[in-house]
Amino acid sequence: MxxxxxxxxxxxxxxxxxxxxxxxxxxxxxxxxxxxxxxxxxxxxxxxxQKNFGCFSFVIGAVIFGFILNVVIPGIGFILGIIIAAALSFYTxxxxxxxxxxxxxxxxxxxxxxxxxxxxxxxxxxxxxxx
Structure with missing residues (x-):
């Protein structure tokens, strides 16, 4: 069965x-x-x-990547962190x-x-x- x-x-x-x-x-x-x-x-x-976007993973990723990159590259690091988080938040x-x-x-x-x-x-x- x-x-x-x-x-x-x-x-x-x-x-x-x-x-x-x-x-x-x-x-x-x-x-x-x-x-x-x-x-x-x-x-x-x-x-x-089906390709989807994870809002929760985007927010968490934006905070983590934005903080880390802002420490390494002040000013533009937070924006780069948001872009990276958005790119990594898609899943299938x-x-x-x-x-x-x-x-x-x-x-x-x-x-x-x-x-x-x-x-x-x-x-x-x-x-x-x-x-």
């Missing part, structure tokens, strides 16, 4: 969790469904990256996203860990998707 994969979209809504239990794919959201693993027609995986978050399509045409988009992605893409697939 592996599970606790957050549902983020698809035919079952945007909330809930998906689990793989034995030989079944269990979807628990606003619409509950239990699929045998043999009904999985397609598994597509991707990584989504990555999410592993998997879209699972079933032989009946239904699909679910889930957020997973890297290990869950490896297990999902290694599941046996059916030959075609019925629409």
């Amino acid at each position: 592996f599970g606790g994969m957050k549902i983020t979209g698809g035919s079952f809504g945007t909330d809930g969790y998906a689990y793989v239990k034995g030989d079944a794919f269990d979807i628990r959201s606003s619409r509950k469904q239990l699929y045998p693993l043999t009904s999985i027609a397609r598994v597509d995986a991707r990584t989504e990256s 978050t990555k999410k592993q996203i998997v879209e699972v399509s079933f032989s009946d045409g239904m699909r679910v988009v889930i957020q997973c860990s890297s290990g869950q992605v490896r297990r999902l893409v290694s599941l046996p697939l059916t030959k075609s998707i019925g629409r």
